Amino acid sequence: MRVVIAEDLALLRDGLVRLLSASGFEVVEAVDNGPMLLSALTRHRPDVAVIDVRLPPTLTDEGLRVALEARRRRPGLPVLILSQYVEQLYARELLSDQAGAVGYLLKDRIGDVEQFVEAVRRVAAGGTAMDSEVIGQLLTRRERDEPLGRLTPREHEVLALMAEGLSNAAIAARLLVTDKAIAKHTNNIFAKLGLPPSDDHNRRVVAVLAYLKAEPG
Amino acid sequence: MAEPVSGLLLNAAAGVAAWVLLVLLAGCAVLVPIGGPGVRPLVRVRSMVHSLATFQLARAARVLGHEPAGPERAEGRETAWLAVQAVTGPGGVLLVGGVLSADAVLWDLQAVRPNSPLTLALSLAVVAIVAVAVAAVPLLDRAQAWLAELILRPGDTDRVRQLTESRAAAVSAQAAELRRIERDLHDGAQARLVSVRMNLGLARSASDPAQVRALLGEAWESAGQALADLRDLVNGIHPPVLADRGLAGAVEAAALHVPITVDVDIDLPARPEAPVESAVYFAAAEALTNAAKHSGAHRAWVRLGHSGGVLRLVVGDDGRGGADPGGTGIDGIRRRLSAFDGTLDVRSPAGGPTEFIVEIPCALSSQKISPS
Incomplete structure (x- = not known):
C-alpha cells in the first residue's frame, strides 16, 4: 500500500x-x-x-x-x-x-x-x-436529546465506536463480544434513532456522523 | 453638503431622544427611592443613554476626522451631555430654519413694493442670507461634534488614572496567568515525564520480561496523560484554532464546543490585532461556557461585528438569567479587556435572557480572513 x-x-x-x-x-x-x-x-x-x-x-x-x-x-x-x-x-x-x-x-x-x-x-x-475525542464531544452535545437518552449504556458505547468508523468485527474485538451481539446492538441503535438500516458499512458511518453533527433539537 | 445636512437632522433626532431619555431618567430618579419599579428600569435607561452617547462620539470623531475614543462609561458626563444635546440638537435645525424664514419675510416685502430700487437690495439680501445659512450648516455640525467630545471625552487626569489602573490590572493578570501555567506544568506534564523516566529506568534494569512489560505499560500510560495535560494547557494559553483561523473561525469553533445550539453571526471584513483577538475570544468562550453550564438555556447566539472603530461582541442565551456580573471568570475577562480600553457589560434580568456585551475600540488590519 x-x-x-x-x-x-x-x-x-x-x-x-x-x-x-x-x-x-x-x-x-x-x-x-x-x-x-x-x-x-x-x-x-x-x-x-x-x-x-x-x-x-x-x-x-x-x-x-x-x-x-x-x-x-x-x-x-x-x-x-x-x-x-x-x-x-x-x-x-x-x-x-x-x-x-x-x-x-x-x-x-x-x-x-x-x-x-x-x-x-x-x-x-x-x-x-x-478520534474518540471528536465523537465524545459530539455525543456530549446531543446527550440532552430524547432519542440518544433512550440508548442503553452498551448501545452508547457501540454507537461511539461505530461513529469513529469501526466495523462490527472491530467493535466486537474491542468490546470482547461476538459479532452477532454487535449486529443486534447496531440494529437497535438504528431503530431507536430512526435511521434507515444499511448493510453498507461506510454509508452507515456517514449516516451516524450526519445524525450526530445535526443541531440538537 | 448632504452629509452636514443629514448630520444636522441626526443631531436634531438625537436631541429629541435626549429629551425622552431625560424624562425617563427623571422618572426613575423619583420612583426608585420610593420603592417603585426597582433599579432595573434605571439600568435599562442608563444603557440606552450610553448607546446614544457612544453613537454620538463615533459620529463626532468622523465629523472631526480623527480616531474614535473608546466606549467608556461615565454617568455624570453622559447626563450632562444629554441636557446639552436636548437644547443644541433641535437648536441647530431651528436656527437654520429661522434664518431661512427671515428670507421668506424679505421676499414678501419685495412683493409688496414691486419695481422699486429696493427690490435689487432685497434680492441681494435674500441671496446673502441663503449663503449664510448654507455656510452655517457644516459649521453647526462641527460645533455640535466638538461639544459632544468636549463633554463626553474623559479629561487628561481621568485618562491617566484610567490608564494607570488598567495597566496595573493587565500586569497583575499576566503575572497570575504565568503562575498558573508554571503550576500546571509542575503538577502535570513535568511530574508525568518524571514518572515515565522512572518506569523506563526500572524497565532497563529489570530482568523479568513480565515486569518489563508492566513497567513499559505504565510509562506508556503516563506519557499519554502528559500529552493530554499539555494539550489542555496550550488550549488555555492560545488556542491553536485562533492562530489558524483568526477570531471569526475560533469563535465559530468555540460555539461547536458547547452542548447547546448556538446561532453564530459574524461580520468581520478583516482581523483585529492578535492580542485583541485573544481577549475577545476568551470573553466569547467564557460567556458560551456560562450559558451552557449555569443558565439552563436551550439556545444561545453570538454576534460579532465592527463599526465606527469599535469591535462589538454579543453573546446571549435564552436561559433563566440572573447571572452574577462580578463572578471570578467575568472579572478576569474584564481585566483582560481593560488593557485595550474594552468594556464588558452583563445584562441578565431574572427570567432571562442574558446578554454579555463586549466593546473594544480597535482597527482591523488589511489582512483578509482566509477562507477554509
Whole structure:
C-alpha cells in the first residue's frame, strides 16, 4: 500500500516512516511543507496520505487546507489528518463532502501502534477514522436529546465506536463480544434513532456522523 | 453638503431622544427611592443613554476626522451631555430654519413694493442670507461634534488614572496567568515525564520480561496523560484554532464546543490585532461556557461585528438569567479587556435572557480572513 507522509518535525516524520514501513506500507514520499505535499499528492496518487495539520510555510492549518484542496481535485482521495488537538470545526470540514476515506486523529493515538495502523488501513479502504475525542464531544452535545437518552449504556458505547468508523468485527474485538451481539446492538441503535438500516458499512458511518453533527433539537 | 445636512437632522433626532431619555431618567430618579419599579428600569435607561452617547462620539470623531475614543462609561458626563444635546440638537435645525424664514419675510416685502430700487437690495439680501445659512450648516455640525467630545471625552487626569489602573490590572493578570501555567506544568506534564523516566529506568534494569512489560505499560500510560495535560494547557494559553483561523473561525469553533445550539453571526471584513483577538475570544468562550453550564438555556447566539472603530461582541442565551456580573471568570475577562480600553457589560434580568456585551475600540488590519 503506497503512502505519502507530511510532517514538519523530523523526529516525528522519521518515526512515522519507520512505523508505517515496518507495518507493510510503502512510503513513496515524506515531505515537510504544504506546497510539497500538494505536488506529492498529485504526482504519486498514493493509496493514503498521513498529514500533520500544522505545516510550513504558514504553520497554521496548512495540512488540512492542502488535504481539502487535493480532495476537491480528486474526490475521495484517502487522507488521515494528525493533530495535537482536535476541533469539531475541522472534523466537520473533512466530513462535509460525504465521500468517506477520511481520518482525523490526535497525534497521541500513534502511540497505540496496532490501532493506528488499523486506522490508516481503514481510511485507505474508503472508511472513516474519527478520534474518540471528536465523537465524545459530539455525543456530549446531543446527550440532552430524547432519542440518544433512550440508548442503553452498551448501545452508547457501540454507537461511539461505530461513529469513529469501526466495523462490527472491530467493535466486537474491542468490546470482547461476538459479532452477532454487535449486529443486534447496531440494529437497535438504528431503530431507536430512526435511521434507515444499511448493510453498507461506510454509508452507515456517514449516516451516524450526519445524525450526530445535526443541531440538537 | 448632504452629509452636514443629514448630520444636522441626526443631531436634531438625537436631541429629541435626549429629551425622552431625560424624562425617563427623571422618572426613575423619583420612583426608585420610593420603592417603585426597582433599579432595573434605571439600568435599562442608563444603557440606552450610553448607546446614544457612544453613537454620538463615533459620529463626532468622523465629523472631526480623527480616531474614535473608546466606549467608556461615565454617568455624570453622559447626563450632562444629554441636557446639552436636548437644547443644541433641535437648536441647530431651528436656527437654520429661522434664518431661512427671515428670507421668506424679505421676499414678501419685495412683493409688496414691486419695481422699486429696493427690490435689487432685497434680492441681494435674500441671496446673502441663503449663503449664510448654507455656510452655517457644516459649521453647526462641527460645533455640535466638538461639544459632544468636549463633554463626553474623559479629561487628561481621568485618562491617566484610567490608564494607570488598567495597566496595573493587565500586569497583575499576566503575572497570575504565568503562575498558573508554571503550576500546571509542575503538577502535570513535568511530574508525568518524571514518572515515565522512572518506569523506563526500572524497565532497563529489570530482568523479568513480565515486569518489563508492566513497567513499559505504565510509562506508556503516563506519557499519554502528559500529552493530554499539555494539550489542555496550550488550549488555555492560545488556542491553536485562533492562530489558524483568526477570531471569526475560533469563535465559530468555540460555539461547536458547547452542548447547546448556538446561532453564530459574524461580520468581520478583516482581523483585529492578535492580542485583541485573544481577549475577545476568551470573553466569547467564557460567556458560551456560562450559558451552557449555569443558565439552563436551550439556545444561545453570538454576534460579532465592527463599526465606527469599535469591535462589538454579543453573546446571549435564552436561559433563566440572573447571572452574577462580578463572578471570578467575568472579572478576569474584564481585566483582560481593560488593557485595550474594552468594556464588558452583563445584562441578565431574572427570567432571562442574558446578554454579555463586549466593546473594544480597535482597527482591523488589511489582512483578509482566509477562507477554509
